[in-house]
Amino acid sequence: MTLIKNGNVVENCWRTVDDNDEIYGAEAVIVSLNRWQNEKEALSVSNCSLGICLNSNQHPEVIASDVGHFYLIALEFSALADGRSFSYARLLRERYGFKGELRAVGEVIQDQLFFMGRCGFDSFELSEGTNVEKSIGALTSFSVAYQPAADNLKPAYQLRHESW
Amino acid sequence: MYQYDQTDHTLIKERVAEYRDQVSRRLEGNISEDNFRPLRLKNGLYMQLHAYMLRVAIPYGLMSSDQLRMLAYIGRKYDKGYGHFTTRQNLQYNWPTLEDTPDILENLASVEMSAIQTSGNVNRNVTSDPYAGVAPDELEDPRPYAEIIRQFVTLHPEFSWLPRKFKIAITGAEDDRAAINVHDIGLKLKKNAAGEIGFIVLVGGGLGRSPFIGKVIREFLPKDDLIRYIQAILRVYNMEGRRDNLYKARIKILVHQLGIKNFAKLVEDEFKASKDDILLVGREEEERISAFFAPPDYVKLPIDDIGVVEASTNDNAFAEWLERNVTRHKQAGYAIVNVSLKPLDGVPGDITSDQMDAIARLAEKYSFSQIRATHRQNLVLPDVAKRDLISVWQGLCDKNLATANLNRISDIICCPGMDYCSLATTRSIPIAQRLNERFKHLDNILNIGEIHLNISGCINACGHHHVGHIGILGVEKNGEEFYQVTLGGSSSRDAEIGKIIGPAFSSEEIVDAVEKLIGVYISNREVGEQYLDTYRRIGPILFKEALYDAH
Numbered sequence: 001m002t003l004i005k006n007g008n009v010v011e012n013c014w015r016t017v018d019d020n021d022e023i024y025g026a027e028a029v030i031v032s033l034n035r036w037q038n039e040k041e042a043l044s045v046s047n048c049s050l051g052i053c054l055n056s057n058q059h060p061e062v063i064a065s066d067v068g069h070f071y072l073i074a075l076e077f078s079a080l081a082d083g084r085s086f087s088y089a090r091l092l093r094e095r096y097g098f099k100g101e102l103r104a105v106g107e108v109i110q111d112q113l114f115f116m117g118r119c120g121f122d123s124f125e126l127s128e129g130t131n132v133e134k135s136i137g138a139l140t141s142f143s144v145a146y147q148p149a150a151d152n153l154k155p156a157y158q159l160r161h162e163s164w
Numbered sequence: 165m166y167q168y169d170q171t172d173h174t175l176i177k178e179r180v181a182e183y184r185d186q187v188s189r190r191l192e193g194n195i196s197e198d199n200f201r202p203l204r205l206k207n208g209l210y211m212q213l214h215a216y217m218l219r220v221a222i223p224y225g226l227m228s229s230d231q232l233r234m235l236a237y238i239g240r241k242y243d244k245g246y247g248h249f250t251t252r253q254n255l256q257y258n259w260p261t262l263e264d265t266p267d268i269l270e271n272l273a274s275v276e277m278s279a280i281q282t283s284g285n286v287n288r289n290v291t292s293d294p295y296a297g298v299a300p301d302e303l304e305d306p307r308p309y310a311e312i313i314r315q316f317v318t319l320h321p322e323f324s325w326l327p328r329k330f331k332i333a334i335t336g337a338e339d340d341r342a343a344i345n346v347h348d349i350g351l352k353l354k355k356n357a358a359g360e361i362g363f364i365v366l367v368g369g370g371l372g373r374s375p376f377i378g379k380v381i382r383e384f385l386p387k388d389d390l391i392r393y394i395q396a397i398l399r400v401y402n403m404e405g406r407r408d409n410l411y412k413a414r415i416k417i418l419v420h421q422l423g424i425k426n427f428a429k430l431v432e433d434e435f436k437a438s439k440d441d442i443l444l445v446g447r448e449e450e451e452r453i454s455a456f457f458a459p460p461d462y463v464k465l466p467i468d469d470i471g472v473v474e475a476s477t478n479d480n481a482f483a484e485w486l487e488r489n490v491t492r493h494k495q496a497g498y499a500i501v502n503v504s505l506k507p508l509d510g511v512p513g514d515i516t517s518d519q520m521d522a523i524a525r526l527a528e529k530y531s532f533s534q535i536r537a538t539h540r541q542n543l544v545l546p547d548v549a550k551r552d553l554i555s556v557w558q559g560l561c562d563k564n565l566a567t568a569n570l571n572r573i574s575d576i577i578c579c580p581g582m583d584y585c586s587l588a589t590t591r592s593i594p595i596a597q598r599l600n601e602r603f604k605h606l607d608n609i610l611n612i613g614e615i616h617l618n619i620s621g622c623i624n625a626c627g628h629h630h631v632g633h634i635g636i637l638g639v640e641k642n643g644e645e646f647y648q649v650t651l652g653g654s655s656s657r658d659a660e661i662g663k664i665i666g667p668a669f670s671s672e673e674i675v676d677a678v679e680k681l682i683g684v685y686i687s688n689r690e691v692g693e694q695y696l697d698t699y700r701r702i703g704p705i706l707f708k709e710a711l712y713d714a715h
Contacts, residue, residue: 115324142182144178
């Protein structure tokens, strides 16, 4: 599976662990919400770098006050048509103040990447068979936008009146 | 009307390039049909019974002569020389090929048009009052706000994969010609007790399998909060709307299941939490956009035109057209001309490329180069000087566009039905044509008056049968077509969902059934009463008896 981060192909240095998998010392692990809620105290004081993966039924509000514990939050797209994680990403970035890596996982194809990027995702685990080069290109499909989001693209209505 | 600046042009060009790439990947087999489907749908491209169908957006129904000419050109070059106007101010082409669609979009882009989000589970074309800016009963022109909303929802990064489609309609007038009560969000400009102008906001209206009238979620929304409030509704819907069942995924079901109070609380909480979002378009941008909708340069004219008055006493056909298809304008000496796309032997909403060119020319000459599309599948020349009415009428007559039937029994709203649509289970167009045949002479003999007769070829209700004064819904039973009748619907200010009157009729019986309903109205109407007035006064019993007692 190819991982794109900040517009480049990168190695995945995170291990996604099952709820019963043992976690060793100073590694980077992605845990489930369930495991986080059950082992919050132990995980908080462990030496590992923590990431969490939320599936599309899990509203990030449940970790709103915990985001400081995580270097990475992965949001799942359970199907191409399931757009909940677009809202979740913006809430994490714009409302809960998450500054770490926000990774799109699950059904992730070229045609969603521009919008995902705008909503605050900065890494993308591409679905099998997705063209990597085109996907990187898709991150900049559009140079303008009509509305503000979690990225730096200024909405048209601001651009239009900047020089005034 | 609104004109693109550099930003709008750049965005639409980049969108055409993106779509062109998506189509070429599909043609090369580099994307599965399953994944391509939602992508082409977000660009208004459906797979129909016989071919692809492309739906073009006419934002809030407003187009220029140049744009209509381009639609005519596309009809000739890529279709069979015609197009079809829908109930949501879109134009559909029934015969384009997949390979041609990127070029069609490029042609559209050259006249500042697109097919962006005319289908799929996204925000659809924002619709409005076809008489916006010219109606005497208007508090304020809704089009600047329609344009602000259009921009906000276009290629919205967060709301492009909603649980289901999402339709917003807005009006500024007392009389509702935009059917705001049957939209996911309905907005109406209103004045509050302090004299400020804002919006009343309805949510959760819609037709389809489970019809609902929209419920008031905000009695008064200040203008500055408009976009942030729409964002709040869309965000709650995107996160909470059902995704497990296609038929329960519309916002109307969420509103219904939670109850309007609980739903409103979620929206108001989200609205409060987003108070720091920079979603205020700003005074300068609002003024920039509003300026595009300033009234045209009307000349000072007498209220009535002598020539028109004379012609109407000498020519019955002109007088009839004048009475039925020409509507009062807010400006003295001007009139709103309704162009009927409902000739008795035609397909409701269909228009040939030649007709489009003719209307474009008439608009250029007599209506400041503007044309509107209406919710009832007709067109409007919004700003015709009364002294030009005879010329306009003659121009329309030449192209079979002057059928004097606005809001009459032959002004039928009708979906394409099984003649085109892959969802339909019955035919609807032939029913409309047979009804027209039956009432061709009866309408004048009986003077049936105003009536909305709407026909849908399946439960998806694209023909708006739920809100027809008489609604007809085609249902298939064991391979045979039957037609169910609903009575008492309305999409206007007093919106109501019609009620099923009884067992369905066969294709042979349905025209007789409608005639019986009209008969009940004729024999019971009081002076000045239209069909719906009589129905509301006497109730359904006599109508039901007339339909079923003889069985």
